[in-house]
Amino acid sequence: MAAPDRIEQRELPVADPPSPAVDAPSRPSPRGLRGRVGSVEILAAVLVLVVVFRAPLSRALSAPGLQTWTTVFVSVMTQAVPFLVFGVVLSAVIAVFVPASFFARALPRHPALAVPVASAAGVVLPGCECGSVPIAGALVRRGVTPAAALAFLLASPAINPIVLASTAVAFPGQPKMVVARALASMLTACAMGWLWLKLGKTEWIKLPHRPELAGMSKPAAFWAAARHDVMHAGGYLVLGAMAAATINVLVPQQWMRSLGENPVLGVLTLAVLAVVLSICSEADAFVAASLREFSMTAKLAFLVVGPMIDLKLFAMQSGIFGRRFATRFAPATFVMAIVVSVLVGVVLL
């Protein structure tokens, strides 16, 4: 049966398909149009309603606070969409066109050695963190050891050339900051990979059910994988963008000043701020540089934590790897990133 151009079966267990009761409105067959309300009909109804009530909706959103919220929300989405789409395309390429044996040959056989190699591989992939989540998901599906895929997930948005260059521009005359950022991010990614080898359990990772790939032609499988990942990661990206916009509008800047004076509070404040602001890793250096009340170590923590874990990343990780994974991995990453940044900061800055 299995012709050479067919997609081989997945090697990793995936989640059971959700029961029909859990699944959003759907019907047994796409062609059984009579008698039931399907998601196409619901979508059409929503679209008609929104267009009809467009004027009152726009008026309701014209208060300055809400308008700023909408602008920031749309901005985060607009900025993330190209990176999301290219990440999804690359992950579909990995899922469909790159044989699993390629990764077996490219990565050292021993998982503990595969971790640093995978995080160093992040250097060559310029992009934001939104793209790296689906790529890491595709790597796990392709049989890459999760520890290495997670190290890649953490390292690639933080230490790629574009991000390091923008850090150098944001901190003129302080090349130490670039070195500290690269070093601390790399160390955190490796440490998290090794921690996963020690403590992680594969059953925490619950890759969403993606039934259609096995037995499809390659182009059909490619588009199915891409559509699937956009719907998953994109939906959660919207959630993260809404959270980031809310924080952006609600938290007044005055609060920051008083917190920056205490060195310990300063590090914690900027680490939390990196999580809630969810700024793209290519821009966070400029924001960090503008937080002049804080110590260099606190700024380093901001730069190391932000690309590894923030609200939109947490939402996307829950979408791609499952909630049980995200609720364990995200806090561990947060703590590890702070500890490593403080150590690197004390030694280097």
Added chain:
Amino acid sequence: MNRQAQAVVLLLVGGAVLRSSLTDMYLRYVKQGLRPFLIAAGALLVIAALMTLWYEFRGSKTDDDHGHGHSHEPRVAWLLILPVFALLLVSPPALGSYAASRAGTALQQVSDFPPLPQGDPVQISVLDYASRAVFDEGRSLGDRKVQLRGFVVKGADGAPYLARMILTCCAADARPIKVGLAGQVPADLKPDTWLEVTGRYTEKKVKDEINGETIPYLEVVDLQRVAAPNEQYES
């Protein structure tokens, strides 16, 4: 959500991205450099939608054969229609005085001040003027007449400032640069009014009450109300 509905959502998202990047609308949210990537991403989303519909209506031998026609996409995917509505129906404006009045001026230390370009008055950015005024103490400005464009922000005491948001990536990281207006300034300046201000360097400076950073002043010679530019952010 079944695959047909997913295709429609993909088409809407791709269409909205294309619509905003093929016009100047995207400049309210992100930088100009992102445009080719936005166009490519929007086109890819539209193609993905069309391919989904193509495989769907061709009745390809996918998992339909096993008895389910819907794929299990999470309900969270429905949220993807929100940015479409926000972009196409609400089209929020670029960040203005509300955001600028809530954040402190965000000058970055610079030490290199090339001579001002030719022109009288010479048009420079609000950021350039503020940097030269604060960190070079006006030396490279001298007695030259400069022309700045920005929008009006009111301070806590009601005094008008000329402001411009600077952007690195997207409006989520936008930070204001503020310049105070000294001399003959109309009293009825409304927030978010765009101005073209001509003036000279003055030593007057204040501290931004939000973050304690220095806000320089400009001695106003001439002040015109102008239309908002296409690209409202500086970088």
